[in-house]
Amino acid sequence: MADNNTMTTDQRNIMTFDPQAHEIALSTEDLHVFYGNSEAISEGDLQFERYKITALIGPSGSGKSTYLRSLNRMNDRIATVKGKIMYRGLDINSNDIDVYEMRRHIGMVFQRPNPFAKSIYENIAFALRQRGMNKKADLDEIVERSLRQAAMWDQVKDDLNKSALALSGGQQQRLCIARAIAIKPDILLLDEPASALDPVSTSQIEDTLLELKQNYTIIIVTHNMQQASRISDYTAFFNLGKALEYAETGDIFTNPKVDLTNDYISGNFG
Amino acid sequence: MDKIRASLLKKSIATKIERRGKILSLSCLALIILVVFLIFYFVASRGLATFFQNHINLWQFLSGIQWNPGTVGSNGQPAVGALPMIVGSFLITIFSAIVATPFAIGTAVFMTEISPRRGAQILRPVTELLVGIPSVVYGFIGLQVVVPFVRNTFGGSGYGILSGTFVLFVMILPTVTSMSADALNAVPRYYREASLALGATRWQTIYKVVLRAAIPGMLTAIVFGMARAFGEALAVQMVIGNATLLPHNLVSPASTLTSILTMGIGNTVMGSLQNNALWSLAMILLLMSLLFNLIIRYIGRKGKLNHER
Numbered sequence: 297m298a299d300n301n302t303m304t305t306d307q308r309n310i311m312t313f314d315p316q317a318h319e320i321a322l323s324t325e326d327l328h329v330f331y332g333n334s335e336a337i338s339e340g341d342l343q344f345e346r347y348k349i350t351a352l353i354g355p356s357g358s359g360k361s362t363y364l365r366s367l368n369r370m371n372d373r374i375a376t377v378k379g380k381i382m383y384r385g386l387d388i389n390s391n392d393i394d395v396y397e398m399r400r401h402i403g404m405v406f407q408r409p410n411p412f413a414k415s416i417y418e419n420i421a422f423a424l425r426q427r428g429m430n431k432k433a434d435l436d437e438i439v440e441r442s443l444r445q446a447a448m449w450d451q452v453k454d455d456l457n458k459s460a461l462a463l464s465g466g467q468q469q470r471l472c473i474a475r476a477i478a479i480k481p482d483i484l485l486l487d488e489p490a491s492a493l494d495p496v497s498t499s500q501i502e503d504t505l506l507e508l509k510q511n512y513t514i515i516i517v518t519h520n521m522q523q524a525s526r527i528s529d530y531t532a533f534f535n536l537g538k539a540l541e542y543a544e545t546g547d548i549f550t551n552p553k554v555d556l557t558n559d560y561i562s563g564n565f566g
Numbered sequence: 567m568d569k570i571r572a573s574l575l576k577k578s579i580a581t582k583i584e585r586r587g588k589i590l591s592l593s594c595l596a597l598i599i600l601v602v603f604l605i606f607y608f609v610a611s612r613g614l615a616t617f618f619q620n621h622i623n624l625w626q627f628l629s630g631i632q633w634n635p636g637t638v639g640s641n642g643q644p645a646v647g648a649l650p651m652i653v654g655s656f657l658i659t660i661f662s663a664i665v666a667t668p669f670a671i672g673t674a675v676f677m678t679e680i681s682p683r684r685g686a687q688i689l690r691p692v693t694e695l696l697v698g699i700p701s702v703v704y705g706f707i708g709l710q711v712v713v714p715f716v717r718n719t720f721g722g723s724g725y726g727i728l729s730g731t732f733v734l735f736v737m738i739l740p741t742v743t744s745m746s747a748d749a750l751n752a753v754p755r756y757y758r759e760a761s762l763a764l765g766a767t768r769w770q771t772i773y774k775v776v777l778r779a780a781i782p783g784m785l786t787a788i789v790f791g792m793a794r795a796f797g798e799a800l801a802v803q804m805v806i807g808n809a810t811l812l813p814h815n816l817v818s819p820a821s822t823l824t825s826i827l828t829m830g831i832g833n834t835v836m837g838s839l840q841n842n843a844l845w846s847l848a849m850i851l852l853l854m855s856l857l858f859n860l861i862i863r864y865i866g867r868k869g870k871l872n873h874e875r
Contacts, residue, residue, distance in 0.1 A: 370763060400765035410756035413779060423764035426774070472760070479765060 309553040310542045311530070313343050320382075321346040321483055321513040322367065322402070327379035327389075329362050329371065329537075336362045336375065339538040344483075344530075349505060349514040351524035351545065354534030355560065360517045363534065364485050367515070368402040369395050383483075400427075403481035407488040409468035411460035411475075416443075416452055419460045419471055420478045427479070438478050446474035447504045466497025470504060477508065484508065486516040490523065502527050521561060525549050533557045606852070613849030616842040622646055627846060633810035633826070635840040646843045648823070650812045652850065655822040657727050657813065658802065659795045662734035666742050667788055671777075673739075674746035674784075679772050690747070696740035705801030708733035713805055722817030725807030730822070733801050738791035745790055749783025750776060785865045793858035797851065799824035823847045 313320055322344045329337035337359045344350050352360040366377045369388070372395065381389040388398050400423075411419050420439045429435060439456070443449040448470045452463075460471055469489055476484060486505075490498040498520075505514055505527055518524050524531050525545055532542040533554070541554045552558040559565050616622050622644065630647020632639045639645030673693075677685030712732045717724030753776050761771040777784075799822075807819025808829060827847050834841040 368763070370759065396762075396765050396767045398765075399763060403765075404759075404763035406756060406759060406763070408756060410754075410760040412757060412760065412775060422761070422774070423766060426764075426766045426770045475760075475764065 307554045307556070308339070308538070308540050310342070310539060311544075313345060319346040320344065322515070323382045324363075324367070325380040325382060327363070327366065327377070327381065329359070329366055330376040330378070331374070335537060337366070337537045340534065341379075342532055342539055342542055344513060344515055346513050347509060347511075348529040349509055349516060349527055350530045350532065351528035352515065352517045352532050352534060353519075353521060353524050353560075355565065356519075357536075358534040359537040360532075360534040361487055362537075363539075364487055364515060364517050365404075367483075367485055368399050368404055370404060400479050401481050402483045402485065403476040403479065404485040404487065405469070405472050405476050405489050408492055409465055409472055411463070411468050411471050413459065413461055415457045416460050416463070416471060417456040420475050423475065423479050442474040442478040443471075445477055445504075445508065446470045447500065447507065448474065464497070466493050466500060469493060469497070469501060473501070473504060473508075477512070481512070483513045483515065486514065488517050488519060491519055498523070521549075533560060535560070609845060609849050609852050612842060612845035614846075616646065616839070616846040620644070620839045620842060622839075622843075627843075628652070631812050635834075635843040644839055644843075646839070646846075648843075648847060648850070650810050651821050651823045651826050651847065654727065654730075654806070654813060654820040655796055655824070655854075657820075658730040658734055658806070658822060659792050661727065661731040662738055662795045663742075663788055663792045665731060665735045666739045666791060669735075670739055670742035670746050670787070670791075671784065673743045674750055675772060675777070677743075677747045678750040679768070679776060685747070690744065693740045693744050693747075696736075697744070701737065701798060701801040702804075704733055704737050705804035708801060708805040716817060720817050722815075723807065723819060724817070725805060725819045726815075726817045727806070727813050727820050728816040729805040730802050730820075731816075733805050734795045734798060737798060737801060738795050741794055742787045742791040745787030746780070746784045749780040749787060752783060753779045782865050782868055786862050789858055789861050789865065793855055793862075796854055796858070797824065799828045803828055823851050827851070 320343050324341045327337060327340055328335060340359065340363050342350075352364060354360045362371065362375065365371045366375075366389075367381060369377070369381075371377055377389060379389065380387045383398075383402070386393070388402075412422060414422065417439055420442055421435050424435060424438060429438075440449060440453075443452060448467060451467065452458075452471075460468065463471060469492075473484075473486075473489070490501050493501065502523065505516070508514065516524075516528065528545045530542065531545045531548045532539050533548065533552075533556075534540070535556055541548060541552060541557045543553070548557065549561060552561060616627065617624055626643065627646055627648055629649055630639070630645070631649050632645040632647045633650060634645040637645055639647070673689065677689045708729060712729050713724035715724075716722070716726070716729045716732070720728060757775050757779055758771055761775045762768075766774070802822055803825035806821060806825055808821045808825050809819035810821050810826060811819070813820035827844055830840070830844050834844060
């Protein structure tokens with residue numbers, strides 16, 4: 297076990313982008329995340345290309361969710377995040393950043409569908425109202441547009457005033473996606489958005505994400521390797537708080553350079 | 567094979583012990599039910615005697631404003647008008663709840679949302695300590711501090727609804743606070759995360775999401791505080807003045823159901839009208855606490871429906 301670890305920790309293969317050819321939407325530099333004294337992320341620096349889907353895979357406890365949640369500082373009150381998170385040339389992990397404004401541009405959808413106990417309409421209008429948008433016509437328009445983008449407008453257009461909690465799990469999750477894109481973020485972070493859903497809902501969510509890719513940079517944590525290979529352009533493999541391999545999805549699944557990645561993908565551990 | 571059959575059919579020690587345990591816990595439950603039933607029976611039989619044995623009109627009892635059960639009132643009937651006490655009880659209950667609620671919610675929000683660590687380490691133990699202080703202490707402080715303060719600030723004798731409200735406010739505040747804090751803690755974490763992830767500020771999250779979701783729990787807390795205020799006897803009796811007059815302002819001496827009950831019950835003879843009339847007051851108290859309980863259960867059930875997913 298110990299031997300195995302020493303052998304594999306040295307082995308890393310992290311792709312970087314040529315800034316001339318690729319537009320970087322988000323990247324981390326020297327990021328470390330601590331829960332109390334224990335380090336949850338020690339080496340995890342990645343770059344994320346604009347208008348692509350990047351999947352983060354890895355076994356439970358590998359730090360991929362922690363990494364994702366650090367990107368829009370949802371870990372602020374839970375963990376200590378050190379290092380830089382670069383977005384549009386700014387380090388958004390600094391104290392000068394208005395966190396609430398930043399989260400408007402870097403939205404997040406969680407593992408468990410978490411609609412508010414409000415109507416479908418109000419779930420989407422919530423964030424807009426908080427930003428002072430009160431005109432009914434504007435709200436109506438954005439609610440419809442968001443629900444259309446999340447591919448659920450036709451199912452719910454007559455029930456907008458019904459409680460969001462009455463929706464099925466898959467619909468709730470798409471409502472959460474609609475809610476997140478209603479405020480037009482740049483980047484959408486998704487933390488295992490389909491892990492609590494049945495296969496049909498999962499494939500609908502995946503279709504929605506592929507649709508959204510045209511306008512959003514998407515970073516998704518997933519346990520499901522088929523899902524990663526189906527929808528993502530790039531994949532990063534995490535283990536024990538480190539990103540060990542980061543490459544184009546096709547490469548990582550057919551020709552992994554790191555032994556541990558190969559073991560994980562072929563189901564030998566994890 | 568037959569051995570197994572025999573052992574299966576035999577009454578084992580385990581089943582015997584289990585039955586014994588069942589009987590034991592069932593009899594405990596039965597005892598409590600019996601006690602509750604007897605209390606209701608006793609209070610009702612004494613309390614209703616006012617109306618059936620002494621032939622006092624129920625409406626006169628509830629709406630009369632003269633209280634002196636030993637004597638005959640201006641209408642030629644025994645003076646058993648409980649309205650002053652009923653009004654007094656309701657007024658101090660409602661006022662103390664109105665005053666306590668904003669403080670309780672503010673403290674609870676601070677304890678759970680704004681500074682959970684200090685809340686858990688300092689505020690919560692302190693609040694729980696306040697719940698445990700005997701009511702005579704509150705009453706004594708009320709008598710020594712609140713009554714002179716009211717007298718000097720608002721005039722009058724200092725005894726009255728206002729002093730009662732102040733004392734009850736302090737007494738129910740910890741209860742309402744800690745129950746409100748529980749209600750806020752019970753709001754699922756993902757509500758907060760969802761709101762924050764949409765770029766809402768902490769205050770927007772607290773005000774628009776967390777507090778809204780905790781409304782049923784906080785209503786329960788307030789009703790619970792009201793039930794406590796309504797039933798509190800000693801501390802109120804020490805500061806309210808105990809004059810069985812319809813209060814015409816907040817600083818004139820008044821009385822509550824409980825204060826008249828505790829003052830009078832030792833001075834009457836069992837079975838007399840004076841005694842029966844006091845039991846009737848006790849009956850009203852019992853019915854009211856029953857009502858508060860039903861309200862709490864009703865709110866609780868509605869709240870559960872709201873959170874179901």
